[in-house]
Amino acid sequence: MMADITQMAARSGKVIRSDNTIVNEADGINDDGSRNVKLTGSSVALLREVLADTSHIGKDVNYQRFYGQDNNGLSSGVKPLDVSKVKNRMVLVRNNYDVAVNVRFRIYKSASPGNSLTLIIPASQSLAAGASMIYDAVDLPKLNSPYLGLAVEVFNNGTTSPTLGSIDVLVFGGAI
Amino acid sequence: MTVEDVRRIFAPKVVDEYLILPDGSLASIDFFANVLFKDASANPTYNELASIDGGVKGYIPFFDQCRAEGLLQ
Numbered sequence: 441m442m443a444d445i446t447q448m449a450a451r452s453g454k455v456i457r458s459d460n461t462i463v464n465e466a467d468g469i470n471d472d473g474s475r476n477v478k479l480t481g482s483s484v485a486l487l488r489e490v491l492a493d494t495s496h497i498g499k500d501v502n503y504q505r506f507y508g509q510d511n512n513g514l515s516s517g518v519k520p521l522d523v524s525k526v527k528n529r530m531v532l533v534r535n536n537y538d539v540a541v542n543v544r545f546r547i548y549k550s551a552s553p554g555n556s557l558t559l560i561i562p563a564s565q566s567l568a569a570g571a572s573m574i575y576d577a578v579d580l581p582k583l584n585s586p587y588l589g590l591a592v593e594v595f596n597n598g599t600t601s602p603t604l605g606s607i608d609v610l611v612f613g614g615a616i
Numbered sequence: 617m618t619v620e621d622v623r624r625i626f627a628p629k630v631v632d633e634y635l636i637l638p639d640g641s642l643a644s645i646d647f648f649a650n651v652l653f654k655d656a657s658a659n660p661t662y663n664e665l666a667s668i669d670g671g672v673k674g675y676i677p678f679f680d681q682c683r684a685e686g687l688l689q
């Protein structure tokens with residue numbers, strides 16, 4: 441038999457314990473008996489997006505390109521990405537050049553320009569012409585280590601300069 | 617070498633519009649056929665493709681793998 445709601449007393453708005461004390465917000469319970477919950481989770485941010493960078497990396501000149509908060513031809517000149525607030529990092533590189541390139545990652549002691557502290561090992565990953573690759577902690581565990589600055593380095597394989605094409609670099613970070 | 621040729625010859629390596637390379641990277645079939653290896657014949661041999669690569673395009677490991685699996689002669 442269904443309850444006849446017209447015959448039900450209005451709720452007091454308070455939740456009463458068996459000892460007749462009233463619960464309150466300090467107990468984590470609201471007047472109507474509901475509980476406040478704190479939602480937790482993660483968010484992902486696009487830390488850097490470089491599309492169709494046509495700064496051709498030559499065999500003999502402009503040998504390297506560094507991608508951080510900006511782009512630079514020197515490891516000490518680039519402004520590294522601030523990765524202090526992201527735990528999980530993923531980098532997508534698309535090599536739209538007509539020659540293979542090498543990709544590696546440099547760690548910095550801050551997000552300000554300065555000398556790179558070291559490279560993430562394995563130091564160099566070859567990426568074929570026209571290919572794209574995802575780099576993350578599955579293959580490069582130190583990509584997720586606790587450091588402050590990160591730059592992506594794309595450099596020529598030292599044999600042939602590209603005649604056409606460009607580079608795309610996208611860096612994603614998941615909040616801690 | 618057309619896009620259709622690439623899809624036919626390397627069929628086991630094709631996913632959507634990409635070729636899966638041995639290192640896990642994905643190569644654009646369109647770029648592969650129409651730019652990088654556009655001068656290759658419709659049924660190229662390993663040596664023909666390796667020659668066009670010239671050791672600079674980065675596809676020798678892929679062709680090695682395809683030859684080992686019988687996709688290239």
